[in-house]
Amino acid sequence: MVRIPESELILTDDGRVYHLNLLPEMVADTIIVVGDPDRVPKVSRYFDQVEHRVNSRELVTHTGSISGTRLSVMSSGMGTDNVELLMTELDALVNVNLKTRMVNKELKELRIIRIGTSGCLQEDIPIDAHLVSEAALGLDTLMSFYDWKSNERINEFLASLRNQLDLNFDPYLAEASSELLALFQTDFHRGVTITAPGFYAPQGRQVRLKPRIDGMVDKLAQMETPFGRFTNLEMETAGYYAMAKLLGHQMISLNALIANRPRQEFSENHEAAVDRLIQRVIERLI
Numbered sequence: 001m002v003r004i005p006e007s008e009l010i011l012t013d014d015g016r017v018y019h020l021n022l023l024p025e026m027v028a029d030t031i032i033v034v035g036d037p038d039r040v041p042k043v044s045r046y047f048d049q050v051e052h053r054v055n056s057r058e059l060v061t062h063t064g065s066i067s068g069t070r071l072s073v074m075s076s077g078m079g080t081d082n083v084e085l086l087m088t089e090l091d092a093l094v095n096v097n098l099k100t101r102m103v104n105k106e107l108k109e110l111r112i113i114r115i116g117t118s119g120c121l122q123e124d125i126p127i128d129a130h131l132v133s134e135a136a137l138g139l140d141t142l143m144s145f146y147d148w149k150s151n152e153r154i155n156e157f158l159a160s161l162r163n164q165l166d167l168n169f170d171p172y173l174a175e176a177s178s179e180l181l182a183l184f185q186t187d188f189h190r191g192v193t194i195t196a197p198g199f200y201a202p203q204g205r206q207v208r209l210k211p212r213i214d215g216m217v218d219k220l221a222q223m224e225t226p227f228g229r230f231t232n233l234e235m236e237t238a239g240y241y242a243m244a245k246l247l248g249h250q251m252i253s254l255n256a257l258i259a260n261r262p263r264q265e266f267s268e269n270h271e272a273a274v275d276r277l278i279q280r281v282i283e284r285l286i
Ligand SMILES: O=P(O)(O)O[C@H]1O[C@H](CO)[C@@H](O)[C@H]1O
Pocket: 034, 035, 036, 077, 078, 079, 115, 116, 117, 118, 199, 234, 235, 236
């Protein structure tokens, strides 16, 4: 057993993990994750009671319970760089003894559910619909820094995608937890999500700067992946799916589709679409 040094897993003077600013007893085994820190109280307002409220930069955590089920809701901010530190510190809270700095012999498996917003790539899916991601493609480079491996079929698909989009980095594809996917089987659209390392050119948008990849949205919308068609673009899901798989946690990502890219439409009330999603997720968790 190897002791994790002070420089590698940083703790505050009172023993909290560095970025999340949390102690182990402050998180539940079921965690809802959101991007926007202002969305955290919009979830915890459905809790019967809140035990802990902790703010640390864009990382906000509320822990409480609904009808006897203990739940946490945490914000990550935007992007998979934040997802990486959130998942690593969350895992350390439950799987590392923070006093001895040794990994626990028995590892805990958390249930983590993302409630996010996303832009739809397919014309036939209505605006504000709710979609569960069966798998996600990472167009960020996060998995280049971990020992991430895929099977031959996925590797062939990724090589072809890399070629079609003329990418000069290695994308990755990660899957949802099948157990959590079963919870959201009915009444949700299903699809394959694309996780981009930005909102504009990395999602094929042009404001003043022209994206390097021509017709990216159309090309992605027409591709067939090993899990079906690509449905939506956002900024976190693939990072969550890959980190959860590597760390041994169950993870599912749900999105309100507040923009439709081919139709060039944006939601008239995206807050209401997100609130409906929050309520549907809570109903299925408790
Ligand atoms: O609404 P959230 O959960 O933040 O998700 C989406 O919205 C942000 C971009 O506007 C990105 O974080 C993207 O993934």
